[in-house]
Amino acid sequence: MTRQGDAHLQKSADPLRRRIVEAADELYYAQGFRAVGMDALSQRAGVSLKRLYTVFPSKESIVLAVLDYRHRMWADEIAAAVAQEATPRGRLLAIYDYLAGWFRSDSFRGCVFVNAFGELATESPAVATKAAEHKRDFRRYMERLAVEAGFSEELGDQLMLLAEGAQTTAAITGDSSMALKARRAAEALLSVEEPVQTQPV
Amino acid sequence: MTRQGDAHLQKSADPLRRRIVEAADELYYAQGFRAVGMDALSQRAGVSLKRLYTVFPSKESIVLAVLDYRHRMWADEIAAAVAQEATPRGRLLAIYDYLAGWFRSDSFRGCVFVNAFGELATESPAVATKAAEHKRDFRRYMERLAVEAGFSEELGDQLMLLAEGAQTTAAITGDSSMALKARRAAEALLSVEEPVQTQPV
DNA sequence: AGGTTCGGAGAACGTTCGTTCTCCCTTCGC
DNA sequence: GCGAAGGGAGAACGAACGTTCTCCGAACCT
DSSP states (O other), X not given: OOHHHHHHHHHHHOHHHHHHHHHHHHHHHHHXXXXXXXXXXXXXXXXXXXXXXXXXXXXXXXXXXXHHHHHHHHHHHHHHHHHTOOSHHHHHHHHHHHHHHHHHSXXXXXXXXXXXXXXXXXXXXXXXXHHHHHHHHHHHHHHHHHHHTTOOXXXXXXXXXHHHHHHHXXXXXXXXXXXXXXXXXXXXXXXXXXXXXXXXX | OXXXXXXXXXXXHOHHHHHHHHXXXXXXXXXXXXXXXXXXXXXXXXXXXXXXXXXXXXHHHHHHHHHHHHHHHHHHHHHHHHHXXXXXXXXXXXXXHHHHHHHHSTTOOXXXXXXXXXXXXXXXXXXXXXXXXXXXXXXXXXXXXXXXXXXXXHHHHHHHHHHHHHHHHHHHHOOTTHHHHHHHXXXXXXXXXXOXXXXXX
């Protein structure tokens, strides 16, 4: 009996669940979580309300599933962008080029976790927790990248702050050049701190 | 007939209006805009619903008034913090110490404009515009500070991105040390760019 | 003093929305 | 062929909320 493993696999593989989450992701991100009702979601996903509620017990559980989905997407895409870079310096700066492309896309509406936090954190502690976990993971990832490149852990924090600031500023002002400004700031930070020749522990 | 001037003065001076805006500010910031109903606001402000609607035509207009109020507060407090610093370098870094104090306060829940944008932008273009104007003004302010200190305008943008990133990250993760990390990043950026001895135009 | 206007408390109205229920049709095991 | 289970469409329900209305008392002007 491999119950636990099977359940987890099924969770991602179930095509019905997947269709719901993808439809919810598009609608929620484009219009906001509260602005999209269960009726609109059921119509967009092509799934009846009744069936929706057999797959998910509540709207909140769908929101959480969407946040999980976005977290995986973000982590995968960042990792892919980083993997394309050969030099440590390029790997540390890859995030800003990724952001630049994202900011220029028509659908860009800021970081979904920031939006979810602003919209739902007061009434859904679970959403607040997911947002915090996402930011914590991103921070750790940048710290790891920094250390692997021979820089201090704190440099990773600083690069994360620039990326975060670029996301919210670009979302609110619609100015996609923030990615480039963040990148140039990051380059300056790299030039200050001399990479240390230590092996990552 | 000095209609325009009088109207503007009255707008800020009217103590009833002021009481409503201050109560709304506290409630909205602590609980979110949608979470606070007009009943709750009328009770907290000690103003009957009827009177509320004689002063403001709608909830949206109250939200906008609160955003104006916060914008003035932010601008004033930042300016005061900057004014206490004697050196150009100190003036550029003052923002991060201000943020540090803010982040540590119990009531800190992030930037109200970011929250308002996430909660209301899709259904209230006026709110989206106010948020964009606020960020634009803050950006211009930092650019001006940078130029006055003999740095490039772009350095101001970079310092703004760090401040923005610190605000959202501190709000979501609850980690108030982001202000210090942003400050150290800013110090590093200052150390890279040599101040030019040009007079601000 | 008396009528009129203002304002307070809160009920009422209309809408939206999350969630559940009803009704009906389809499908499938036997 | 037939009864039972499942699922679709959408009505129904209850709660929340923005906004308006009702009723009533108090203050003010002449």
